[in-house]
Amino acid sequence: MEEEQVIRMDLCSSGKEKPQSDQLAFGRTFTDHMFLMDYTDEKGWHDPRVVPYEPLTVDPSAMVFHYGQSVFEGMKAYLTAEGDVQLFRPQRNFKRMNHSNDRLCIPPIDEAFALKAVKQLVALEKDWIPEAEGTSLYIRPFIISTEPFLGVAPSSHYQFIIILSPVGAYYKEGINPIKIAVENDYVRTVAGGTGEAKTGGNYAASLKAQEMAEEGIAQVLWLDGVERKYIEEVGSMNVFFKINGKVVTPALNGSILEGVTRNSVIQLLKHWNVPIEERKISMDEVYQAHKEGTLEEAFGAGTAAVISPIGELVSHHEHLEINSGQTGATAKRLYDTLTGIQYGKIQDPFDWVEKVEDIRQGTLRASG
Amino acid sequence: MEEEQVIRMDLCSSGKEKPQSDQLAFGRTFTDHMFLMDYTDEKGWHDPRVVPYEPLTVDPSAMVFHYGQSVFEGMKAYLTAEGDVQLFRPQRNFKRMNHSNDRLCIPPIDEAFALKAVKQLVALEKDWIPEAEGTSLYIRPFIISTEPFLGVAPSSHYQFIIILSPVGAYYKEGINPIKIAVENDYVRTVAGGTGEAKTGGNYAASLKAQEMAEEGIAQVLWLDGVERKYIEEVGSMNVFFKINGKVVTPALNGSILEGVTRNSVIQLLKHWNVPIEERKISMDEVYQAHKEGTLEEAFGAGTAAVISPIGELVSHHEHLEINSGQTGATAKRLYDTLTGIQYGKIQDPFDWVEKVEDIRQGTLRASG
Structure with missing residues (x-):
């Protein structure tokens, strides 16, 4: 992205009902909005936007359906007792996404811009972050190849999408073995x-x-x-x-x-x-x-x-x-420390935590 | 499919312009209609239908975008000099599709019904089969996992889709080495x-x-x-x-x-x-x-x-x-014989060819 890109905001008028914190499953409920950005060989990554969460319209011949050219990431936003929103080492996720992109012949994303997009979206959806112990807002950035072409070759069209899902614990068993x-x-x-x-x-x-x-x-x-x-x-x-x-x-x-x-x-x-x-x-x-x-x-x-x-x-x-x-002592200590840092309960000596500022309005600018 | 299933026909009123036979690429142009069928754990495969070719609407959290649970097949319909439409061993493609389904934890399809669906769709789109030497109508059946869920587990929703694309030779070089x-x-x-x-x-x-x-x-x-x-x-x-x-x-x-x-x-x-x-x-x-x-x-x-x-x-x-x-003599002889059988130019001693009957109207029934 050569120029500064503004994230276009197209918000929905009324939100969906949020699930009860104690009834959260993993990855079944999604928030009101999502982030999208398109890629073509001519324009590069362009038209970043936040839009209402809704089905994608994708050509039946899109490469992602046939040749699996896709990558994804997974991270979480955590709500602290003070009401702050924290991410955990999100830079590494976007660095890894570009590593995955390279292996899958997908054009690289601007990692800093992607992080800003996550922050913008999470800030907008702050009310969706559940408060109960062990819950969080799961963040799923992914890229799909959308060129309508059945040849086995890298796509010339992609979509980079970020969706959010309030989640309980991944395993029903929790920290139990x-x-x-x-x-x-x-x-x-x-x-x-x-x-x-x-x-x-x-x-x-x-x-x-x-x-x-x-x-x-x-x-x-x-x-x-x-x-x-x-x-x-x-x-x-x-x-x-x-x-x-x-x-x-x-x-x-x-x-x-x-x-x-x-x-x-x-x-x-x-x-x-x-x-x-x-x-x-x-x-x-x-x-x-x-x-x-x-x-x-x-x-x-x-x-x-x-x-x-x-x-x-x-x-x-x-x-x-x-x-x-x-559960062993090492596993327990690691779990307590990692979740402690993630939820802001204990000090973060590694600078792992990335705060999400509470900016519900306005646009985001990033230079590419 | 326990009961006889009728393929619902929802045809478009006017067709797209067809490409010139000498300007065909591989897999870039698609015909006016496509076949779709849905799967849910409750209903099994259901609602087979032929509808206008158009973008699919798929939830951003659909498993196919994240965990690649999908399979596909490829075959062709050939137009003979007499104007007949022929398929080449299509049974093997659907048998292999079920083999792929098994590996990918996708529920099996009714192979005979799938073949009837192909024939129904190809018969409807007969005018799209190009006539020039070496050209054909490429048939792409595929299955995508559509359950809106981010857990790593087999999907409970699928779509089985067949799209058609008039094609020239796959390699620009043709039979050249x-x-x-x-x-x-x-x-x-x-x-x-x-x-x-x-x-x-x-x-x-x-x-x-x-x-x-x-x-x-x-x-x-x-x-x-x-x-x-x-x-x-x-x-x-x-x-x-x-x-x-x-x-x-x-x-x-x-x-x-x-x-x-x-x-x-x-x-x-x-x-x-x-x-x-x-x-x-x-x-x-x-x-x-x-x-x-x-x-x-x-x-x-x-x-x-x-x-x-x-x-x-x-x-x-x-x-x-x-x-x-x-080009070696064996390769040449195989090419000439295979394409000869496919285009109905030489006799088919193996019963490989499957004729597509010219039924543009009516519905198709199959018992599952």
Whole structure:
């Protein structure tokens, strides 16, 4: 964007009814407005606007329906006890979105402008941010390819869209430990694939494993696609194991998504002088540690669930109980600290929090 | 579908202008009408209808935009010299669509009903089938997940849609040999992934390799994701090599798409008593054969291009010329025979052709 862009505001006259804080599910209710911006090869990203939340009109031949050229991000806005609105490291989400864009041949967005758009939209929809413990306003920026063309080639038209959804906890179980199954048949992605991009195809590929998993399995644990022995990540989270006092998480290898929560966990552990290793870790190592009694904790880390302790690992119908099925001290401390920072309850020593100013009116300017 | 379903017809009053036969591109123009059918968990597939071709209205939170839960198929309708309309083995496309549906956790379609829907739509749009040599009406059935929900889980709402596009040749070069690059960095999919399903994510993953390929490269040749040495397929085609009098094509291994043209090529070669092997084939074997002078031909096979001779293979900036860059005799014979059968110019000994009856009016009934 060469010139300063103004976000056009086209607001609806009356809002929808807001759900009760205690009845929130994840990702089923959306706020009154959304942000949109178009891309064409000729004009670049243009016409940023806030409009009433409504169905998109997309040509049946649009590439997103056929060849999956799309990316997305996920982050949250939190309401503090003082009534302030906070985002958590949103810059990293838009940086990652551009990384995903590169892998998917989607033109880059102006990260600073995208953040301003989020702030503008969230400020407008402030009344939609639920107040109850553990609730937040989920923010879903995404890009879809809209050129009406059936050739397999990057699209020349895109839409960048931001929608908002007031959410309760991602898992009904909350911070209680979940049961995870090691996936030995299906693969999410492989080195050279799209694993480190946040793109639909990775998630589409994951549905079958979840469907095949036994009753009570919250998510599956993905192994590498080549040797089928090294741990990659859990359904919608990165994964950590505490073995003999050290925390281990799979190193970024090109097929693992670089989670914002993952990075925050690593920084917190270092800050606390808890040994943390990013390296290859095999299921064999986890089995062995469990056998020797040194597998102290396992937990997932992601925006939706923040920290999910893993109480049980299932593989080939074998059940490994971890930490007697209880939430471990490290997982609990991470959860309390991360959510504490996010909700403004404890001090933020890392400058992770980004305040959303209370500007309900006016336009936003950004230079590109 | 428990009951007989009638396809509701909602036709437009005046049609669009049809493109000149000699100005047809691939997949850029669409006919006046399309077929739609909805799915909900409660009703199953319901409300089949033919309506004017127009943009779809889809909720911004629809799963297809975020998690890529979608499948598609591709086939063609051909106009014979006698004015008859023919399809080529369409049953296999809908069988494969259900195979893709299974992998993507999409509810199966009634294959016979889907075929009747195609015939009804193609018969209605008969005037859109171009007459010039090598042209046809491309048929794109696809299914998108439309539930407005951001959780990573199979959708409970889908749309099955069929759109039609009059097309010229897929490659501007026609039956002339194309240049293919061996892809050594990026991977399309891997065993345990979604490779044998026709789903958007596989194609999204392929865009980057094509973008990075040097000028003049028509498509890339994918190697297996594990050892990076065995040949899988070409961008939108299966691939065949003729080495020392024998034709070899990669065996179906779970990560290769089972092409309808691939299967037809194998049947034709067997019918002609040309040795054909479906087995693992490494790039090393191809290099070696080229060195020894026994690599006689290479060609791709797919619905869009039918047969594409490969005149040159590029890998790590090495250029392998095949058959002096000319179309080989086997490729030519396969192309002539397949297109001959498709256009009704030669006899169809395999019962591959499916006639479309000329019923412009009336409704279609099918029992599910």
